[in-house]
Amino acid sequence: QVYRAYNFNAGPSALPLSVLQKAQEELVDFKGSGMSVMELSHRSALYEDVHNQAIALLKELYGMPEEYEVLFLQGGASLQFAMVPLNFLAEGQSAGYVMTGSWSEKAYEEANKLGQVYQAASTKEESYRRIPAPSELQIQPGSAYLHVTSNNTIFGTQWSDFPETGDVPLVADMSSDILSKPVDVKKFAMIYAGAQKNLGPSGVTVVIVRPDFLERATQNVPTMLRYDIHVKNNSLYNTPPTFSIYMLGLVLQWAKEQGGITAIARRNQEKAGLIYDAIDQSGGFYKGHAEKDSRSLMNITFRLQSEELEKKFLAEAKSAGFVGLNGHRSVGGCRASAYNAVPVEACQALRDFMLEFQKNNG
Ligand code: PMP
Numbered sequence: 323q324v325y326r327a328y329n330f331n332a333g334p335s336a337l338p339l340s341v342l343q344k345a346q347e348e349l350v351d352f353k354g355s356g357m358s359v360m361e362l363s364h365r366s367a368l369y370e371d372v373h374n375q376a377i378a379l380l381k382e383l384y385g386m387p388e389e390y391e392v393l394f395l396q397g398g399a400s401l402q403f404a405m406v407p408l409n410f411l412a413e414g415q416s417a418g419y420v421m422t423g424s425w426s427e428k429a430y431e432e433a434n435k436l437g438q439v440y441q442a443a444s445t446k447e448e449s450y451r452r453i454p455a456p457s458e459l460q461i462q463p464g465s466a467y468l469h470v471t472s473n474n475t476i477f478g479t480q481w482s483d484f485p486e487t488g489d490v491p492l493v494a495d496m497s498s499d500i501l502s503k504p505v506d507v508k509k510f511a512m513i514y515a516g517a518q519k520n521l522g523p524s525g526v527t528v529v530i531v532r533p534d535f536l537e538r539a540t541q542n543v544p545t546m547l548r549y550d551i552h553v554k555n556n557s558l559y560n561t562p563p564t565f566s567i568y569m570l571g572l573v574l575q576w577a578k579e580q581g582g583i584t585a586i587a588r589r590n591q592e593k594a595g596l597i598y599d600a601i602d603q604s605g606g607f608y609k610g611h612a613e614k615d616s617r618s619l620m621n622i623t624f625r626l627q628s629e630e631l632e633k634k635f636l637a638e639a640k641s642a643g644f645v646g647l648n649g650h651r652s653v654g655g656c657r658a659s660a661y662n663a664v665p666v667e668a669c670q671a672l673r674d675f676m677l678e679f680q681k682n683n684g
Contacts, residue, residue, distance in 0.1 A: 328668040331646035332475055332621065333498065333519040336663040341572045359568040364561050373562070376571035380528065383574060383583055386507045391536075393529040393549065394557040394567050399425075399497040399516040402527060403432035405547050406469065406493055406512070409539040411437035415466040418442035418490070420459065422481075423450045423474035424652060425495060433469070442468060450477040452616040456485045466538075467491040467511060473499035475519075476650040478623030478657065479616040484509055491535050499620050500528065501577060502662055503587035511535035519620070520662045522570035525563040577662065586662055593660045593669040594619040600676040607680045611655065625655040632656060635679055642675055 329336040352359050355368055362369040377392045386392075395401070411417050411433060419430040421444035433439045442461050443454040461468055468487050473480040475498040484492065484505075491511030500515040507513070512531045518524035529549070536550055545551055551559050580586055598617065601608040601624050611623040626632045632655060639647050649655035660669055 328644045328671055329646060329664065330644060330658040330660065330668070330672070332650070332657060332659040333516070333661075334524050335519050335646070335659055335661050336668075337522070337569075338573065338576045338663045341569070341576050341663075344572055345569060358565075360565045362564065364558060364564055369564060370558075372564075372568050372571055373556070373558070376567055376574060379571065379574035379578065380530075383501065383577055384505065384507050384530075386530070389533055390507060391529075391531050391533060391553050393531065393552045394562050394570075395527045395529055395552060396525065396563055398524070398527055399495055399514060400428070401547075402495065402514040402529070403429040404436065405549070406467070406514075407433035407436040407439075408543050408547055409549055410491075410493075410535070411439075411466045412538075412540055413437070415464070416440055416462065417466040418459075418461055418468040420444075420454065420468065420470045420485075421446055422453055422471050422479060423477045424650075425475065425497070426469075426471045429469055429471070429495060437466075449611075450474060450479065451611060452613040453479050453481050456483070459485055461485075461487060461490055463490075465490045467493045469493045469495070472496045473502075473618050473620050475621050475659075476623075476653060476657075477611060478618045478621040479612045480618035480620065482615070491538075498659075498661075499618070501574075501583060501586065502590050502620060504583050517566060517570055519659070520573075522573045523566050525566035526570060528570075573663075589666065590619045590660065590662065593664065593666055594622055596666075596669045596673040597622045597658055597660065597676070600673045604676075604680055604684075607684050608676065611653075620659060620661055622658045622660065623649060623653075623655060624657075629654070631683065634683070638679060639672075639675060644672060644675065647672075 349358050380392050416438035417433055418440055420442050443458045445452050445454055468490050472494045480499060492509055493512045494510055496513050497515045498519050501520045514529045517526045539550060601610045608624045626635055636648055647656050647658055649657045658672060
Protein backbone atom coordinates (compact mmCIF):
# COMPACT_ATOMS: atom_id res chain seq x y z
CA GLN A 323 0.00 0.00 0.00
CA VAL A 324 1.56 3.29 -1.08
CA TYR A 325 1.13 6.37 1.06
CA ARG A 326 -1.16 8.94 -0.59
CA ALA A 327 -1.85 12.22 1.20
CA TYR A 328 -5.29 13.79 1.41
CA ASN A 329 -4.34 16.23 -1.33
CA PHE A 330 -6.60 19.28 -1.57
CA ASN A 331 -4.08 21.41 -3.46
CA ALA A 332 -5.52 24.06 -5.78
CA GLY A 333 -3.18 23.23 -8.64
CA PRO A 334 -0.99 21.46 -9.45
CA SER A 335 -3.17 19.01 -7.65
CA ALA A 336 -4.04 15.36 -7.16
CA LEU A 337 -3.65 12.93 -10.05
CA PRO A 338 -5.30 9.50 -10.13
CA LEU A 339 -3.04 6.90 -8.51
CA SER A 340 -3.63 4.47 -11.39
CA VAL A 341 -2.39 7.09 -13.85
CA LEU A 342 0.80 7.62 -11.87
CA GLN A 343 1.35 3.88 -11.66
CA LYS A 344 0.81 3.43 -15.38
CA ALA A 345 3.34 6.19 -16.07
CA GLN A 346 5.74 4.52 -13.67
CA GLU A 347 5.30 1.18 -15.38
CA GLU A 348 5.98 2.70 -18.80
CA LEU A 349 8.63 5.15 -17.71
CA VAL A 350 11.90 3.60 -18.84
CA ASP A 351 10.58 1.58 -21.77
CA PHE A 352 7.54 3.03 -23.48
CA LYS A 353 5.83 0.38 -25.61
CA GLY A 354 9.02 -1.49 -26.41
CA SER A 355 10.81 1.59 -27.74
CA GLY A 356 13.62 1.21 -25.22
CA MET A 357 13.09 4.76 -24.08
CA SER A 358 10.71 6.90 -22.08
CA VAL A 359 8.09 9.13 -23.70
CA MET A 360 10.33 12.07 -22.74
CA GLU A 361 13.10 10.67 -24.91
CA LEU A 362 10.98 10.08 -28.03
CA SER A 363 11.19 12.43 -30.96
CA HIS A 364 8.09 14.55 -31.18
CA ARG A 365 8.11 13.65 -34.88
CA SER A 366 8.06 9.90 -34.22
CA ALA A 367 5.00 7.81 -35.04
CA LEU A 368 4.94 6.53 -31.46
CA TYR A 369 4.71 10.03 -30.02
CA GLU A 370 2.23 11.21 -32.63
CA ASP A 371 -0.03 8.40 -31.52
CA VAL A 372 0.09 9.63 -27.93
CA HIS A 373 -0.63 13.18 -29.11
CA ASN A 374 -3.50 12.32 -31.44
CA GLN A 375 -5.10 9.90 -29.01
CA ALA A 376 -5.22 12.59 -26.35
CA ILE A 377 -6.94 14.95 -28.80
CA ALA A 378 -9.41 12.28 -29.86
CA LEU A 379 -10.21 11.32 -26.27
CA LEU A 380 -10.94 14.89 -25.22
CA LYS A 381 -13.27 15.28 -28.19
CA GLU A 382 -14.96 12.00 -27.38
CA LEU A 383 -15.40 12.77 -23.67
CA TYR A 384 -17.08 16.09 -24.40
CA GLY A 385 -18.99 14.81 -27.41
CA MET A 386 -17.50 17.77 -29.24
CA PRO A 387 -18.80 18.69 -32.67
CA GLU A 388 -16.36 17.41 -35.31
CA GLU A 389 -15.24 20.85 -36.49
CA TYR A 390 -13.77 21.94 -33.15
CA GLU A 391 -9.99 21.95 -32.89
CA VAL A 392 -8.06 20.87 -29.81
CA LEU A 393 -4.66 22.47 -29.23
CA PHE A 394 -1.88 21.75 -26.76
CA LEU A 395 0.00 24.96 -26.03
CA GLN A 396 2.47 26.21 -23.45
CA GLY A 397 2.63 29.34 -21.31
CA GLY A 398 -0.24 28.33 -19.04
CA ALA A 399 -3.70 29.82 -18.97
CA SER A 400 -1.91 33.09 -18.21
CA LEU A 401 -0.55 33.29 -21.76
CA GLN A 402 -4.09 32.78 -23.04
CA PHE A 403 -5.02 36.01 -21.25
CA ALA A 404 -2.81 37.73 -23.85
CA MET A 405 -3.25 35.40 -26.83
CA VAL A 406 -7.03 35.78 -26.91
CA PRO A 407 -6.96 39.57 -27.35
CA LEU A 408 -3.84 39.45 -29.55
CA ASN A 409 -5.68 37.25 -32.01
CA PHE A 410 -9.28 38.35 -31.67
CA LEU A 411 -9.46 41.91 -30.38
CA ALA A 412 -9.13 43.92 -33.57
CA GLU A 413 -8.78 47.67 -33.70
CA GLY A 414 -12.10 49.43 -33.57
CA GLN A 415 -13.69 46.56 -31.67
CA SER A 416 -14.08 45.98 -27.98
CA ALA A 417 -14.28 42.84 -25.87
CA GLY A 418 -16.44 42.21 -22.81
CA TYR A 419 -15.17 40.62 -19.61
CA VAL A 420 -17.36 39.24 -16.85
CA MET A 421 -15.52 39.90 -13.62
CA THR A 422 -15.97 37.06 -11.17
CA GLY A 423 -12.62 36.91 -9.42
CA SER A 424 -8.88 37.42 -9.51
CA TRP A 425 -8.35 35.41 -12.67
CA SER A 426 -11.00 37.39 -14.55
CA GLU A 427 -9.17 40.53 -13.40
CA LYS A 428 -5.88 39.20 -14.73
CA ALA A 429 -7.48 38.31 -18.06
CA TYR A 430 -9.13 41.73 -18.27
CA GLU A 431 -5.96 43.63 -17.39
CA GLU A 432 -3.95 41.79 -20.01
CA ALA A 433 -6.52 42.50 -22.73
CA ASN A 434 -6.69 46.11 -21.57
CA LYS A 435 -3.04 46.49 -22.57
CA LEU A 436 -3.78 45.28 -26.07
CA GLY A 437 -7.10 46.79 -27.06
CA GLN A 438 -10.42 48.13 -25.97
CA VAL A 439 -12.23 46.22 -23.24
CA TYR A 440 -15.23 46.70 -20.99
CA GLN A 441 -16.66 44.96 -17.95
CA ALA A 442 -19.95 43.33 -18.88
CA ALA A 443 -20.65 42.69 -15.19
CA SER A 444 -18.73 42.49 -11.96
CA THR A 445 -19.39 41.15 -8.49
CA LYS A 446 -16.19 42.61 -7.06
CA GLU A 447 -18.15 44.92 -4.75
CA GLU A 448 -19.61 41.79 -3.17
CA SER A 449 -16.20 40.22 -2.61
CA TYR A 450 -16.87 37.97 -5.59
CA ARG A 451 -19.29 35.87 -3.56
CA ARG A 452 -21.47 35.13 -6.53
CA ILE A 453 -21.76 34.73 -10.28
CA PRO A 454 -23.87 37.45 -11.89
CA ALA A 455 -27.31 36.54 -13.20
CA PRO A 456 -27.71 36.53 -16.98
CA SER A 457 -29.91 39.63 -16.71
CA GLU A 458 -27.04 41.59 -15.17
CA LEU A 459 -24.75 41.13 -18.15
CA GLN A 460 -24.37 44.14 -20.38
CA ILE A 461 -23.04 42.77 -23.60
CA GLN A 462 -22.33 45.40 -26.23
CA PRO A 463 -23.50 44.39 -29.69
CA GLY A 464 -20.62 43.79 -32.07
CA SER A 465 -18.19 42.84 -29.28
CA ALA A 466 -15.14 40.88 -30.44
CA TYR A 467 -16.00 38.31 -27.76
CA LEU A 468 -17.30 37.91 -24.23
CA HIS A 469 -14.87 36.37 -21.76
CA VAL A 470 -15.97 34.41 -18.69
CA THR A 471 -14.09 32.46 -16.01
CA SER A 472 -16.16 29.32 -15.57
CA ASN A 473 -14.82 28.50 -12.12
CA ASN A 474 -13.19 30.96 -9.76
CA THR A 475 -10.41 29.03 -8.12
CA ILE A 476 -9.67 31.59 -5.43
CA PHE A 477 -13.18 32.67 -4.37
CA GLY A 478 -14.86 29.29 -4.88
CA THR A 479 -17.67 30.22 -7.24
CA GLN A 480 -18.71 28.51 -10.46
CA TRP A 481 -21.08 29.26 -13.33
CA SER A 482 -23.91 26.75 -13.55
CA ASP A 483 -25.51 28.01 -16.78
CA PHE A 484 -23.51 29.97 -19.28
CA PRO A 485 -25.00 33.12 -20.78
CA GLU A 486 -26.60 33.31 -24.19
CA THR A 487 -24.47 35.77 -26.14
CA GLY A 488 -26.16 35.75 -29.54
CA ASP A 489 -23.68 36.77 -32.22
CA VAL A 490 -20.96 37.60 -29.72
CA PRO A 491 -18.46 34.72 -29.46
CA LEU A 492 -18.19 33.28 -25.96
CA VAL A 493 -14.68 32.56 -24.66
CA ALA A 494 -14.17 30.74 -21.38
CA ASP A 495 -11.25 30.18 -19.06
CA MET A 496 -12.11 26.72 -17.74
CA SER A 497 -8.78 26.12 -16.03
CA SER A 498 -10.27 24.97 -12.77
CA ASP A 499 -13.35 23.05 -13.85
CA ILE A 500 -12.62 21.56 -17.24
CA LEU A 501 -13.74 17.93 -17.47
CA SER A 502 -15.61 18.20 -14.17
CA LYS A 503 -19.16 18.36 -15.57
CA PRO A 504 -20.89 18.16 -18.94
CA VAL A 505 -20.64 21.35 -20.97
CA ASP A 506 -22.28 22.13 -24.27
CA VAL A 507 -19.12 22.95 -26.21
CA LYS A 508 -21.20 24.33 -29.10
CA LYS A 509 -21.96 27.41 -27.00
CA PHE A 510 -18.31 28.42 -27.02
CA ALA A 511 -16.10 29.94 -29.67
CA MET A 512 -13.13 29.06 -27.48
CA ILE A 513 -12.34 27.28 -24.23
CA TYR A 514 -8.92 27.21 -22.63
CA ALA A 515 -7.50 25.59 -19.53
CA GLY A 516 -4.16 24.98 -17.90
CA ALA A 517 -3.93 21.21 -17.41
CA GLN A 518 -2.66 21.16 -13.84
CA LYS A 519 -6.00 20.81 -12.04
CA ASN A 520 -8.29 18.33 -13.74
CA LEU A 521 -6.32 17.24 -16.79
CA GLY A 522 -2.81 16.31 -15.78
CA PRO A 523 0.47 17.89 -14.79
CA SER A 524 1.41 21.51 -15.48
CA GLY A 525 3.23 22.42 -18.67
CA VAL A 526 0.42 22.06 -21.16
CA THR A 527 -2.58 24.28 -21.81
CA VAL A 528 -5.58 22.90 -23.65
CA VAL A 529 -7.36 25.15 -26.14
CA ILE A 530 -10.63 24.16 -27.78
CA VAL A 531 -11.57 26.42 -30.66
CA ARG A 532 -14.21 26.68 -33.35
CA PRO A 533 -12.70 27.23 -36.80
CA ASP A 534 -15.13 29.98 -37.84
CA PHE A 535 -13.91 32.01 -34.87
CA LEU A 536 -10.33 31.43 -35.99
CA GLU A 537 -11.13 33.04 -39.31
CA ARG A 538 -11.63 36.35 -37.52
CA ALA A 539 -8.09 36.32 -36.12
CA THR A 540 -5.72 39.14 -37.02
CA GLN A 541 -2.56 38.15 -38.83
CA ASN A 542 0.10 40.50 -37.50
CA VAL A 543 0.81 38.43 -34.42
CA PRO A 544 4.12 36.67 -33.69
CA THR A 545 4.07 33.14 -35.08
CA MET A 546 4.09 31.25 -31.78
CA LEU A 547 1.14 33.30 -30.52
CA ARG A 548 -1.09 32.57 -33.50
CA TYR A 549 -3.79 29.97 -33.01
CA ASP A 550 -4.05 29.27 -36.74
CA ILE A 551 -0.37 28.28 -36.87
CA HIS A 552 -0.90 25.75 -34.09
CA VAL A 553 -4.06 24.45 -35.74
CA LYS A 554 -2.31 24.00 -39.10
CA ASN A 555 0.51 22.13 -37.43
CA ASN A 556 -1.61 20.01 -35.09
CA SER A 557 0.18 21.64 -32.12
CA LEU A 558 3.48 20.38 -33.52
CA TYR A 559 4.78 23.65 -34.97
CA ASN A 560 7.57 23.45 -32.41
CA THR A 561 8.40 20.91 -29.72
CA PRO A 562 5.33 20.40 -27.54
CA PRO A 563 5.54 19.41 -23.86
CA THR A 564 5.47 15.73 -24.77
CA PHE A 565 5.50 14.22 -21.31
CA SER A 566 2.72 16.48 -20.03
CA ILE A 567 0.62 15.58 -23.07
CA TYR A 568 1.28 11.89 -22.46
CA MET A 569 0.13 12.28 -18.85
CA LEU A 570 -2.92 14.21 -20.00
CA GLY A 571 -3.77 11.32 -22.31
CA LEU A 572 -3.57 8.89 -19.39
CA VAL A 573 -5.84 11.12 -17.30
CA LEU A 574 -8.38 11.27 -20.15
CA GLN A 575 -8.27 7.48 -20.46
CA TRP A 576 -8.89 7.26 -16.71
CA ALA A 577 -11.81 9.69 -17.04
CA LYS A 578 -13.32 7.46 -19.70
CA GLU A 579 -12.92 4.42 -17.46
CA GLN A 580 -14.69 6.32 -14.66
CA GLY A 581 -17.76 6.45 -16.88
CA GLY A 582 -17.00 9.73 -18.61
CA ILE A 583 -17.86 13.29 -17.69
CA THR A 584 -21.42 12.59 -16.49
CA ALA A 585 -20.23 10.00 -13.98
CA ILE A 586 -17.38 12.26 -12.88
CA ALA A 587 -19.83 15.14 -12.39
CA ARG A 588 -22.00 12.97 -10.16
CA ARG A 589 -19.04 12.07 -8.02
CA ASN A 590 -17.97 15.70 -7.82
CA GLN A 591 -21.46 16.61 -6.54
CA GLU A 592 -21.18 13.96 -3.89
CA LYS A 593 -17.66 14.96 -2.87
CA ALA A 594 -18.29 18.69 -2.59
CA GLY A 595 -21.64 17.93 -0.94
CA LEU A 596 -19.89 16.19 1.95
CA ILE A 597 -17.86 19.29 2.74
CA TYR A 598 -20.63 21.83 2.11
CA ASP A 599 -22.87 19.79 4.43
CA ALA A 600 -20.27 20.06 7.16
CA ILE A 601 -20.28 23.85 6.63
CA ASP A 602 -24.07 24.20 6.43
CA GLN A 603 -24.75 22.04 9.46
CA SER A 604 -22.16 23.74 11.64
CA GLY A 605 -24.53 26.46 12.86
CA GLY A 606 -22.12 29.16 11.71
CA PHE A 607 -18.94 27.60 13.08
CA TYR A 608 -17.80 27.28 9.46
CA LYS A 609 -18.94 29.97 7.07
CA GLY A 610 -18.87 29.44 3.31
CA HIS A 611 -17.56 32.36 1.25
CA ALA A 612 -19.70 31.79 -1.84
CA GLU A 613 -23.45 32.34 -2.03
CA LYS A 614 -25.15 28.97 -2.18
CA ASP A 615 -26.31 29.09 -5.79
CA SER A 616 -22.87 30.17 -6.97
CA ARG A 617 -20.93 27.53 -5.09
CA SER A 618 -18.07 25.77 -6.82
CA LEU A 619 -17.85 22.00 -6.73
CA MET A 620 -14.12 22.29 -7.32
CA ASN A 621 -12.91 24.85 -4.78
CA ILE A 622 -14.76 24.98 -1.49
CA THR A 623 -13.90 28.18 0.35
CA PHE A 624 -14.79 28.81 3.99
CA ARG A 625 -13.83 30.74 7.05
CA LEU A 626 -13.91 30.11 10.78
CA GLN A 627 -14.93 32.68 13.37
CA SER A 628 -11.47 34.13 13.91
CA GLU A 629 -8.10 34.03 12.22
CA GLU A 630 -6.74 32.44 15.35
CA LEU A 631 -9.21 29.57 15.07
CA GLU A 632 -8.42 29.23 11.37
CA LYS A 633 -4.72 28.91 12.19
CA LYS A 634 -5.52 26.18 14.69
CA PHE A 635 -7.78 24.42 12.20
CA LEU A 636 -5.15 24.50 9.47
CA ALA A 637 -2.37 23.36 11.81
CA GLU A 638 -4.39 20.43 13.13
CA ALA A 639 -5.55 19.51 9.64
CA LYS A 640 -1.95 19.45 8.52
CA SER A 641 -0.97 17.13 11.36
CA ALA A 642 -3.89 14.89 10.45
CA GLY A 643 -2.50 14.47 6.93
CA PHE A 644 -4.51 17.05 4.96
CA VAL A 645 -2.56 19.04 2.41
CA GLY A 646 -3.46 22.30 0.67
CA LEU A 647 -6.30 23.59 2.85
CA ASN A 648 -4.99 27.13 3.19
CA GLY A 649 -6.97 29.74 1.30
CA HIS A 650 -5.19 31.57 -1.51
CA ARG A 651 -2.59 33.95 -0.11
CA SER A 652 -4.60 36.93 -1.41
CA VAL A 653 -7.78 36.13 0.57
CA GLY A 654 -6.81 33.89 3.49
CA GLY A 655 -9.29 31.54 5.12
CA CYS A 656 -9.59 27.91 4.06
CA ARG A 657 -10.06 26.25 0.72
CA ALA A 658 -10.50 22.61 -0.18
CA SER A 659 -9.96 21.87 -3.85
CA ALA A 660 -11.81 18.67 -4.68
CA TYR A 661 -10.81 18.18 -8.31
CA ASN A 662 -11.70 15.07 -10.30
CA ALA A 663 -8.84 12.95 -9.01
CA VAL A 664 -9.47 13.67 -5.33
CA PRO A 665 -11.09 10.48 -4.04
CA VAL A 666 -14.44 10.45 -2.21
CA GLU A 667 -12.63 9.01 0.82
CA ALA A 668 -10.47 12.13 1.10
CA CYS A 669 -13.62 14.28 1.20
CA GLN A 670 -15.22 11.99 3.77
CA ALA A 671 -12.08 12.24 5.87
CA LEU A 672 -12.15 16.02 5.64
CA ARG A 673 -15.81 16.15 6.60
CA ASP A 674 -15.10 13.92 9.62
CA PHE A 675 -12.16 16.08 10.57
CA MET A 676 -14.30 19.24 10.34
CA LEU A 677 -17.03 17.75 12.54
CA GLU A 678 -14.47 16.60 15.10
CA PHE A 679 -12.70 19.95 15.13
CA GLN A 680 -15.98 21.72 15.71
CA LYS A 681 -16.85 19.37 18.55
CA ASN A 682 -13.55 20.16 20.25
CA ASN A 683 -13.56 23.89 19.59
CA GLY A 684 -17.17 24.94 19.17
N1 PMP B 1 -7.29 30.84 -14.64
C1 PMP B 1 -7.72 30.19 -13.56
C2 PMP B 1 -9.20 30.08 -13.34
C3 PMP B 1 -6.80 29.62 -12.68
O1 PMP B 1 -7.25 28.97 -11.59
C4 PMP B 1 -5.42 29.75 -12.93
C5 PMP B 1 -4.36 29.13 -12.06
N2 PMP B 1 -4.69 28.81 -10.79
C6 PMP B 1 -5.02 30.46 -14.06
C7 PMP B 1 -5.97 30.98 -14.90
C8 PMP B 1 -3.57 30.65 -14.38
O2 PMP B 1 -3.08 29.48 -14.88
P1 PMP B 1 -1.57 29.19 -15.22
O3 PMP B 1 -0.84 29.10 -13.94
O4 PMP B 1 -1.64 27.91 -15.98
O5 PMP B 1 -1.08 30.31 -16.07
